[in-house]
Amino acid sequence: MLVSLEMASLLSKTSQERPSLACKYTVSMETSAWSPVLGAPWLWPQRCLGSTESASLAWKEEICATPRLFADNPQEGQVKQGLLGDCWFLCACAALQKSRHLLDQVFPPGQPSWHDHTYRGSFTCRVWQFGRWVEVTIDDRLPCLAGRLCFSRCQREDVFWLPLLEKVYAKVYGSYEHLWAGQVADALVDLTGGLAERWSLRDLARASSQQDRPGGSEHRTCRRLLSLKDRCLISCSVLSPRAGARELGEFHAFIVSDLRELQGRAGQSILLLCIQNPWGRRCWQGPWREGGEGWSRVDPADESELLSQLQEGEFWVEEEEFLQEFDEVTVGFPITEAGHLQSLYSGKALCHTQELPGAWVKGQSAGGCRNNSGFPSNPKFWLRVSEPSEVFAAVLQRPRVCAAGQAGRARAPVGDRLASRSPASFLGEDYQAVGLHIWKVEKRRVSLPRVLSTPPVAGTVCHAYDREVHLRCELTPGYYLAVPSTFLKDVPAQFLLRVFSSGRVSLSAGPERATSRPPVCLSRAVPSSRRLGALPLGRPCPRASGRPCSCGAPGEPARQQGAVGTLPPTRATPASPCRSLRAQAPAASVSPCVNTARTPSATLSASTSSRFQGPGGARLRPACCSRSLC
Incomplete structure (x- = not known):
């Protein structure tokens, strides 16, 4: 049995009228100039014996025969980004993997799953919204392209906690398109109910130079991250590429999955940070890549240990390299099993x-x-x-x-x-x-x-x-x-x-209004925070005055850059079927995604670098020029 859904590209402009998918099987949406309307059937998963439906039914083209909610091995549940520019949300989801009690807060334990005879095709999650936890129920249908999940997925594609949670978040915020670009700190608050801080590495560098202590504040920040690595989520982001080094792109968020302090062969202390790219591809070509010259400074046993623990999409960088390449660090406050926050500065329980x-x-x-x-x-x-x-x-x-x-x-x-x-x-x-x-x-x-x-x-x-x-x-x-x-x-x-x-x-x-005027104090407002997000390669940015964005889709080769400000030509996305875990009206509608840039597209530099490359040595384009992380 198939439930067909006609929809526009998942990444086009918002429809002015979006009928409820629970009431209608066919929904027409606007198409963009760069992508045709996709036929998107949503299918059911493998049914097990004892289900309310007949166990003899044969469901074709299922995502997998044995879906699981969680993985036994944490590496199998590692987050991976799809076509949606929501790296900021996926980085926050990684915080749930660090603490089981946080994951249980979002996914209440004891819910029937696919292999339970009481399973009815839905899951309930909790999201913190404006002071209270809100329960959100969704069905288990998920969008697919060419037989695979088109948005987020886990390292093992038979593990579905991440795409289901992404759908919950899409329902809370209206649709998948509204997850396009945002702040890691906001998603951390929504998933934990706590606090998150953003530390600007550029501001710390300027403060150190003004105090005639170059590098002091930034290095102290890295040492603080070392002490926090096991207690909270640490994310880093790139807001703009360095001159001549565009490997990490723009407006993209990463996960700091580990920090290690090693003793170098010369007796010096070396701090290494393991960075996980939600794109899930190893593209870093720095000195601490596999076979890089940086490993000659440490013991071969340390090199073997650290390289062996790398998962797909992870790479090591040294402290100096980290401070040079990244602009901002986001740290979530640790939360105890009793639900109390812990200070990032003193470690005291709040x-x-x-x-x-x-x-x-x-x-x-x-x-x-x-x-x-x-x-x-x-x-x-x-x-x-x-x-x-x-x-x-x-x-x-x-x-x-x-x-x-x-x-x-x-x-x-x-x-x-x-x-x-x-x-x-x-x-x-x-x-x-x-x-x-x-x-x-x-x-x-x-x-x-x-x-x-x-x-x-x-x-x-x-x-x-x-x-x-x-x-x-x-x-x-x-x-x-x-x-x-x-x-x-x-x-x-x-x-x-x-x-x-x-x-x-x-x-x-507090007290009622006071009528007298206080003395004038020079208050100032800082510009709107850059939100993190990236568009797939060459897709148009509908909100940026109609200009196309130059964005880096995960692992896609880049075309040759032209002069400064040259924008790449667009390319069409091939039509591909969309599938799901269960054929039931989706609770969170899949709608065309809109880029959230509020300023015209950033100009592009013609300079290139070979340190961050895709498969076969092809350079990746920088991430989207929007103000959000993707």
């Missing part, structure tokens, strides 16, 4: 958690930053600290929610129902530049104008266009006033204020 929702209302409580006279009208919160504590305070923005039922709107969990979200929210375009400042007060009845005119005891360095910003501070016992704000005045938004502390704290609504 056992005490408080959170309260709030909103900036235009004309009432959207006072803007400290440059504006309306700053005192921003929402305020009392924070009471009962003992000396290490405190992390975070402001999480909520995407705009639109009226339900509007055509072309994606859907996401709000309350107990699925409410429509603005499409811009998936692209990060409706997130405001936000900041957070904390003042210490002697008592709860204070003169707000006087308090807000003094320097805060803690605050974000600047307002950032991120979904969540947070700060760390050491606080003594007493009362504190926390004021989250947007950089611009009169911009409405909702937020969730979260506080994680090593000591006892309480959080409550």
Whole structure:
């Protein structure tokens, strides 16, 4: 039995009207200029005896005869990226493999699977959304091309926890297309309910040079990563290629799967980092590749051990090479089995958690930053600290929610129902530049104008266009006033204020609006964070003024680059059947994917390098020029 689904290319523009696949077997979507409409049948998996359906039925062209949810060997469940630009999400999924209790939080144990007679063709997962865990149920149909999964998959293709979780995430965010480009930190928060930090290696390098200590801050960061490697996920990303070295592409996220400190033959300390590319191909041609000259500096036994543990898509780089090639590191806070976060800095358990929702209302409580006279009208919160504590305070923005039922709107969990979200929210375009400042007060009845005119005891360095910003501070016992704000005045938004502390704290609504203006302080907003994502080779970027992007599909050979700014010609994708694990109306619709670039395509350099190559020595194109990781 086949259920045929006519759909456009999985990576084209969004349809203005997307009928529910649960109600109709045939859905028409817009096609793009570069890809034909694909016939996409969705099929069922092998049925086992005792199923509610007849066991004598023969299902053809199944993905596999013996599907498994999880692998016995962690390497078999290693994440691999497909045609979708969601490397940022896949890197966060790798965090679940490090801790079984995190995986059980997302995949509740005890669910019937394919080999159970009670299996009904669906799975339930949990995703953390705006302060609470939301249960999401999907069927087990998955999109395939040419007989293989076209989006994410595990190292062993009979293991399906990853593509199923990707479908859950696609349902939460509206469709697969809305997973195209994003931040690793955002996905980590959604999958763990914790916190994640992004460290800019470029900023650390500039800070070190200004302090006449070249390399100091960056090297301390690598040593900190060494101490954190077994407790949390570490991801790194490339935002722009170095001059003459485009091997790692642009806007692509990687996983730091291991760190090793070796003793060199000359007695020096050598720190090596094992990098996993979600593309799943070994393309690195640096000195620490297999047979590279870097291994001559260490003992042959160490070389044999480290090279033997490499999986597909992994390669070793030295500390100096890592700092030179990568722009940013994302680290998820460790989470204990009791559900408590641990500090990245002190290792203390942040056992005490408080959170309260709030909103900036235009004309009432959207006072803007400290440059504006309306700053005192921003929402305020009392924070009471009962003992000396290490405190992390975070402001999480909520995407705009639109009226339900509007055509072309994606859907996401709000309350107990699925409410429509603005499409811009998936692209990060409706997130405001936000900041957070904390003042210490002697008592709860204070003169707000006087308090807000003094320097805060803690605050974000600047307002950032991120979904969540947070700060760390050491606080003594007493009362504190926390004021989250947007950089611009009169911009409405909702937020969730979260506080994680090593000591006892309480959080409550603060005083009413103060009317006096605080002194002008030079607040500034940083540009929107680059979101990570890549398009397949030569595909057009529909949101970047109609210009095609030069992007690196995994392992595909690159065409010869022209002069600076030359863009490659497009190529069509061959039509290929789409299959699934079970023929049932999909809970998360497969829709054409839209690139999330908000700026015109970046110009391309004509310089090339041979250190990062595809099969047969063919150079790979850089990743997409969008602002997101793919």
